[in-house]
Amino acid sequence: MKIKITGVGSYIPEVKVANIDFDKNVFLNEDGSPFAYPNEVVIGKFKNITGIEQRRYAAPNQCSSDLAFLASQKAIENAGIDSETLDYIIFAHNFGDVKPGTNQSDIIPSLATRVKHKLQIKNPKCVAYDILFGCPGWIEGVLQANAFILSGMAKRCLVIGAETLSRVVDDHDRDSMIYSDGAGATIIEASDDETGMLSYESATFANDEAGYLFFGKSYNPEVNPDIKYIKMFGRKIYEFALSNVPAAMKSCLDNSGLGIDDVKKILIHQANEKMDEAIIHRFYKLYGKSVPKDIMPMSIHELGNSSVATVPTLFDLLIRGKIENQEIHKGDVIIFASVGAGMNVNAFVYRY
Structure with a gap:
């Protein structure tokens, strides 16, 4: 089951x-x-x-x-x-x-x-x-x-x-x-039946990485410093993601018993287009492969980064045919993956 x-x-x-x-x-x-x-x-x-x-x-x-x-x-x-x-x-x-x-x-x-x-x-x-x-x-x-x-x-x-x-x-x-x-x-x-989750990975990196995303004061010194806002060290997050997300995805895929050529779509957290593209390229490089066309649907161009909502929203848009030049079929293998505050990384392989 x-x-x-x-x-x-x-x-x-x-x-x-x-x-x-x-x-x-x-x-x-x-x-x-x-x-x-x-x-x-x-x-x-x-x-x-x-x-x-x-x-x-x-x-x-x-x-x-x-x-x-x-x-x-x-x-x-x-x-x-x-x-x-x-x-x-x-x-x-x-x-x-x-x-x-x-x-x-x-x-x-x-x-x-x-x-x-x-x-x-x-x-x-x-x-x-x-x-x-x-x-x-x-x-x-x-x-x-x-x-x-x-x-x-x-x-x-x-x-x-x-x-x-x-x-x-x-x-x-x-x-x-x-x-x-x-x-x-x-x-x-x-x-x-044959559909559903096949494998998963999840991890928290909380040593040097714990404070990459945090609540901090405004950059305007005239604003009350006790009022906090979401802040991040973008370069550190980028480097962390490129080092850890592809590895987690590979471990997850390898544990599923499937190969890289079986993957039809990768639904990754819509954080930053350049970062997501770099993650996917690094992932395929681990298998000595080039990134296939249309493997990664994107919604960030129109919807921005809505944190925890990006992946399920992207999945909903994909299966309803709302993403241009993207479609999903019964039996297709999907990798869901995300990275964020913690720093946390997770993924699962899914047969649609």
């Missing part, structure tokens, strides 16, 4: 924010000094590195749990199940519900509990809880669902990844242009 994804849903916020919308931002260096070049140059360099042209932000009346509820409704409908039959709701996020105009996190009750409430599930044996695992949170939630189902503790789980990163960014930090909002949800059940 193994697990498979029987339902998928996503919610992509309607508010579109283009790169040009950051033209009036006062971007500063870490020490508070201004850049030596205009925003036009900053935005141009940003586009060339990340591939991001626009991103989506939640509406003012929406928080992460609202986006998650909408994605979950779609996943439940897609699976054709009664929500009362869910044994677990596993909600991966990083910052809780953050209302506009404040970056204070609200996580009581848990966001998973809020989604259960919004879904009007009355069954008390449907256990709802949150996990904090950085951007790889949704994949880790799937791995936890796998453990519950294979151990006999559950038959059916709802695994969600949702975030509103636009609420925790420093407007004076050019990295703020990376982040976006969104939600993806999946129904996970047991599989007795």
